[in-house]
Each structure stands twice: as C-alpha cells, then as structure tokens.
Amino acid sequence: MENYKELLSPLNTEHFKLKNKVVMAPLTRSRSTAGHIPTDIMIQYYGERAGAGLIITEGTSPSLNGVGYPRIPGIYSREQVKAWTPVATAVHKNGGKIFMQLMHSGRISHPDNMSDDAVVFAPSAIRPEETKMYVDGKGELPIPEPTAMSVEDIEHTIEEYVTAAKNAIEAGFDGVEVHSANGYLLDQFLNTGTNKRDDNYGGSVENRCRFTLEVTQRVVAALGKERVGIRLSPNGAMNDLGPFDSQKETFDYLSAKLEEIAPVYIHLVNHESMGAPGLPADIKKNIRDRFSGLLILSGGYDAAKANQDLIDKKGDLVAFGRNFIANPDLVKRFKENASLNDPNPDTFYTPGKEGYIDYPTLEEQKDNA
Numbered sequence: 001m002e003n004y005k006e007l008l009s010p011l012n013t014e015h016f017k018l019k020n021k022v023v024m025a026p027l028t029r030s031r032s033t034a035g036h037i038p039t040d041i042m043i044q045y046y047g048e049r050a051g052a053g054l055i056i057t058e059g060t061s062p063s064l065n066g067v068g069y070p071r072i073p074g075i076y077s078r079e080q081v082k083a084w085t086p087v088a089t090a091v092h093k094n095g096g097k098i099f100m101q102l103m104h105s106g107r108i109s110h111p112d113n114m115s116d117d118a119v120v121f122a123p124s125a126i127r128p129e130e131t132k133m134y135v136d137g138k139g140e141l142p143i144p145e146p147t148a149m150s151v152e153d154i155e156h157t158i159e160e161y162v163t164a165a166k167n168a169i170e171a172g173f174d175g176v177e178v179h180s181a182n183g184y185l186l187d188q189f190l191n192t193g194t195n196k197r198d199d200n201y202g203g204s205v206e207n208r209c210r211f212t213l214e215v216t217q218r219v220v221a222a223l224g225k226e227r228v229g230i231r232l233s234p235n236g237a238m239n240d241l242g243p244f245d246s247q248k249e250t251f252d253y254l255s256a257k258l259e260e261i262a263p264v265y266i267h268l269v270n271h272e273s274m275g276a277p278g279l280p281a282d283i284k285k286n287i288r289d290r291f292s293g294l295l296i297l298s299g300g301y302d303a304a305k306a307n308q309d310l311i312d313k314k315g316d317l318v319a320f321g322r323n324f325i326a327n328p329d330l331v332k333r334f335k336e337n338a339s340l341n342d343p344n345p346d347t348f349y350t351p352g353k354e355g356y357i358d359y360p361t362l363e364e365q366k367d368n369a
Contacts, residue, residue: 004334007307007318011053015226016264016294018053018097018317021310022331023267025298025319026056026101026177026231028069030349031356034136036067036074038083043090044357049324050096051331054317056177056229056267057087059103059184062164063157064118066185068105070136071351075100075164081171088172099229100168101177102161102219106185107146107194108239110135121153122146123189123211124196128240134349154201157185158215165219165228175227178219180212181269182231183239190254192244205246209254217261225262229296233269234283237276251283255290265294267319273300288314303334329361338362 011018031045032038049055061067061074074080084100091098107122110133114120125148132140149157165176180186188194189211195202201210212230220228234251235243244250258266266287272278279299288295297309298319306318324330326343333340347355360368 003337004303004307006310007303008331008335011294011317013294019095020053020331021317022052022054022306022334023296023298023317023319024049024052024055024324024330025321026058026103026179027321027325028058028072028349029325029356030069030071031351032071032073034071035079036061036072037077037079038073038087041353041357042073043086045328046087046098047090047094048328048357048361049330050091050094050098051329052096052324055091055096055098056319057098057100059101059105059179060164060168062102062104063160064115065121065157066104066106066160067114067118068103068109068133068184069349070113070134072103075102075167075171076160081167084168084171084173088174092172097174099175099177100171100173101179101231102164102168103179104157104161104185106188107143108184109133109146110141110143112138112141120144120146121149121157121185123194123202124148126194126196131240148197151199151201154211158211158218161215162218162222165223169223169227175223175229175264176219177229177231177267178212178216178263179231180215181233181267182236183241186212186215187233187236187241190250191241192246193241205250205253208250209257212254213257213261216258216263220261220263226264228263229265229267229294230258230263231267231269232287233271234287235277235279236269236271238271243277248280248283248286252286252290255287259291259293263293265296265317266291267296267298268315270297270299284314325355326359328357328359329363333362336362
C-alpha cells in the first residue's frame with residue numbers, strides 16, 4: 001500500500017466519503033437481455049468489483065429513445081428497477097458505493113436496437129458519417145439520419161432523466177452520473193459539429209450548454225447534490241464528434257455554471273490513451289479552478305500515475321476502466337503490487353459469462369499455481 005498510499009487512502013469530505021480514491025469507470029458490456037433488463041451475471045460482476053471506493057455503472061438508458069447499443073441496460077421500466085436492485089445490494093454488501101450512469105445515446109443508435117415506438121433523437125438532423133452501429137444478427141449497419149428534437153421533446157427527455165434518476169435511487173443506488181460526454185446526446189448539444197439549432201438550445205455557448213445544465217439541475221433538485229455527478233469529455237474524439245472551435249469557452253462556461261448547481265463531482269475524460277487528441281491543459285485547469293466539487297480523472301491511468309496526479313492535486317479521484325474488466329480484485333492487486341490480468345477485447349461486448357465473470361482473482365491464481 002505504501003507504493004500507492006494516496007490512491008488507496010480514504011476520501012473524507014463533508015458530503016462524500018469513500019474507502020479509497022479508486023473509481024471503477026463506466027464500461028459498456030452489453031450483458032442485458034433484449035428488453036434492456038439487467039441479468040443475474042451483472043450481480044456478480046459488480047459485486048466482485050466493490051473493492052473500488054466508487055463504482056460507476058455502464059451507460060444505462062433513461063428512456064426507450066435513449067437506447068443505442070444492443071443489450072445495454074435501461075432504468076425506465078419497473079422490470080429494470082427490480083433487476084438492478086440486487087446489483088446495488090451486492091456492491092453494498094461488499095462495502096462499496098455505486099452510482100448509475102445515465103446515458104442517452106441520441107443519434108448514436110439504430111432503430112433495430114430499439115423498440116418499435118422509439119425515436120433516434122439528436123439536436124439536429126445530422127447523420128453520423130463515420131460511425132456504424134452493431135445490431136445482433138445483422139452486424140454493423142449505417143446509422144440513419146436522426147430526428148431533430150423539438151423543444152417539447154427536450155422537455156420530455158429532461159423529465160425522463162429525472163424519473164430514471166429516481167428509479168436508480170429506488171433500486172438502491174447511491175447516486176447517478178449524468179453522461180454529457182463521448183458523443184452521446186448531451187454532448188451532441190454541446191458540440192457545434194452536431195448542434196446547428198437556431199433556438200434557445202443552439203448557436204451560442206450559453207444555448208448549447210442549456211440542455212446539459214437543465215438536466216443536471218433538475219436531477220440535483222430531485223436527488224440532492226451529493227447524489228449527482230456529471231461526466232464531460234472536452235476535446236474528445238468519439239462517435240463522429242471531435243474538437244470544435246469554441247470548446248474552451250464552452251467548457252469554461254459549463255464548469256462555472258456547474259459550480260452553481262453543485263453536483264458532487266465532475267468526471268473528466270481524456271481520450272488520448274485511445275489515440276484521440278489529448279485534453280488541453282488550459283481547459284483542464286480552468287475546470288479545476290472554476291469547480292470546487294470533486295474532480296474524477298480518467299483516461300489510461302495505471303496506479304503509479306494515478307497516485308502521482310492525486311499527490312499533485314490534479315484531481316481528487318481516479319477512474320480505471322479496462323483494468324477493472326480483467327481484474328475484479330483490482331484494488332487488492334494495487335495494495336499487494338501484484339501483476340494484472342490482461343483484458344480480452346474480443347469479449348468486451350459479447351453476451352454471456354465469458355470475458356465477464358471468468359477473470360481469475362489473485363487468490364484463485366494462487367490456489368491454481
């Protein structure tokens with residue numbers, strides 16, 4: 001533990017207490033049923049990873065219209081709430097905390113992954129040109145042109161976020177993370193490449209940030225600020241989006257307004273480790289300076305770099321992604337300075353147990369040695 005003392009030490013703030021500063025990042029795993037209902041193997045998957053101070057679930061749709069990928073879970077039906085409940089219970093039983101990430105995919109979707117009455121929404125009717133969508137039994141298909149949202153659609157979607165957030169708390173979760181990153185719906189409104197609107201939700205920095213801020217404000221009002229975080233990806237390149245001219249001004253304004261709303265954390269994504277442009281230092285610094293809540297760092301971290309960035313006060317918590325896929329006991333391995341299992345990308349999104357709950361723990365490896 002002495003090797004990563006800062007990373008493995010508890011976080012104690014007035015409104016947020018964690019047993020360590022390790023966060024399990026949200027990871028799409030596509031293990032739900034065709035009806036977007038969590039499955040029993042998800043209970044074991046999340047429960048085994050409760051060594052993290054905080055778990056953030058895979059992106060979970062707040063509505064029928066928010067479903068993008070095949071077999072991702074939702075939190076908009078009674079069946080989904082019931083199926084998620086033992087997941088939260090398993091994490092709490094093992095001493096962890098868990099937030100549910102609310103992810104509306106927006107235009108990153110395909111009708112064949114959605115129910116018949118669902119709509120592929122976006123800020124503007126602009127089809128992703130480079131991104132395709134996998135559909136079970138059909139492979140990767142071109143994404144169709146989305147439907148531009150009306151103001152009424154936007155208001156209805158905000159209400160869906162609030163209902164989904166309440167459903168997550170009912171299922172036993174400690175809070176929710178509003179996903180406004182990685183090219184999904186809220187990020188599509190922030191980015192000038194996908195938002196060509198000329199109403200109160202498009203054009204100026206203030207207007208493009210409005211939807212994200214309204215969702216966050218309403219969810220905070222419903223749950224309390226200590227139960228709400230938000231994820232952002234400035235300069236990110238994902239899902240047919242990339243850096244844009246006014247991004248510095250956009251995220252400066254957004255972080256200042258988030259300071260007023262006061263969610264418990266901002267989860268900041270850096271896509272550089274995936275070959276995308278890095279997070280500009282000035283944007284990162286301005287978010288850190290303008291927002292007094294907790295800052296979660298993420299993007300290709302190992303334990304040593306995470307520990308050093310925490311020592312240097314660059315953030316308050318650090319999220320780990322792929323290492324948690326392959327190492328259910330990742331925190332124990334950090335403590336013992338043990339080697340890590342390598343994840344298998346071929347099973348990241350496949351259905352079933354393989355590549356999901358069959359990675360060995362350190363104890364299992366020792367027993368089989």
